[in-house]
Amino acid sequence: MSGAEVKRRIVVDTDTGIDDALALLYLAAQPDVEIVAVTSIYGNCVIDDSLRNIAYVLGLVGITDLPVARGAAKPLNAEPHIAHYVHGYDGLGDVVDIDDRPMPTGLVDQTAAELLVELARAQPGELELLTLGPLTNIALALQAEPELLTLFRSITIMGGSGPFPEVGQSDMFDANIQNDADAANLVFSAPATRRVMVGVNITSGVVTDEQDVVALHKSGTPTGVFAAAILETYLDFYRLAWGRRISPVHDGLAAALMVHPEWITASVTGPANITHDGFTTRARIMQTAEGRAVPWAIEPAPDTIAVTGVDTAAFVTAFIHSLIHGSPSHASQGGTTA
Template structure:
């Protein structure tokens, strides 16, 4: 934010643990004007995502941001949740109270369209989930592109995956939707696994957050403790456990893009059945190879791919924002 004005953002999420961390940051950072939040099936079922999103906003003391229910399954695939990571309720099974807030009476695509077109300034769209809602929006209402500043999405990987050896969960969950997003025709930043796993909050900070008397900060600490940064840590272990920010790093990159090192590279999504389905194919070669020389080239979307991140910078930014 260089001109003193707040950045209008819309978040599309599948609120599990790290989406919740991202929402806590987004609604508390003074540079962000969160205009709407839309929900999609992913980490848990879409009704659970709506409930979790409303719960986080309530715990954070956020203003009355409209929240809408979106797609309950991918465009083609069956839904495949990540409850084994995020808990049965998608929020670490923390036993949080049911929210008193209610979702908007319109669907996610309708809310996305209306809020994007109504914004007095171009919107930064931040999808942190399977991209089904965004694909439906772009195919149903392509006119929204004229009022989009940028899309910063959490998804994909230039190196290794997590859902499969080569595919990251959000893209793997709905590869066709991800392929549609890449053709949006607006600048795109990919905050993928290459940086996602690196931004870790130290154990002492997690412990301090968990002991906070402020509900939003305390919730951040509980969520970080559920999401240990190291594979040999046990989720929820109250001992010395550091926690990964995950999706929240993508929102940090909206506020402070200088903390993320990106390279503009061609990106494609593997849609074929088999072991590479859902892989984001990031072309990091310095020059064309034999396939292009012999078979010709085809145009691929250029994406600002996050390949390095200033970990300390984003951790400090997150903590300074959430600990109000």
């Protein structure tokens, strides 16, 4: 990257489970990306583990002085649902010793919501926001600064389910929206410069498999070996979904599409509402799979762009390559390539 080029400056809000860790490693490997700050949230693990995992993952690529803020430990109006059964007790598949996961050295006194507001106000139009967990921190920040999402250059949300599916089909469970529907409603109804939904409608079909894990193991790099170890536990969980050892790249895909929007091959744009069918809460673009309006009154909301198609081959190749190399400065150091 030449000195004349401007880096994408990204703030990441994360519940630091397995796929969140891979997304952070992916971003750290991009020469045209600067991670400005990271805010923690409950979800894949409890809040203290989310913080420790941020420090551990960024430490693998030599990032130790980044501002990190403690976020909400539970939803706005409910108790948290922690996904230990997916991400292990610690959020990283229980493959890291607890003594290797101290709190971040860059932990600030502000809450996540306070830091988000401060950063957005201080650098309007310069920063982009990537959310990888429940939207509680963003909702709390919106309560303090209703124009928050217009101060960010964009917000990309790993969550939601896109438009309604084809008749007879269903979408994967969406834990990020399910965990705090009230927060999601605030975020999808707030004014925003650009709001992109990378939902389970698209992430569930973009997967890593056993061959990818083998390549990561063989790389011999710290990031590649770590990614392989945590992916092994993810594949073990998802084998009961499809009868094979594969896993969706939920958060990694959202991170990559923020950096490479050219990998988005199809999308729909419209207002998103929060729906609940008695079992599952979702954020939906209010149109059918054929693009028709739903036959009931919807809640008015500003537009959200929902991804419905992705250049999967380009993404997966670049994603595994990034996990192996870990950071731009490590790209020429040892190991094999994907």
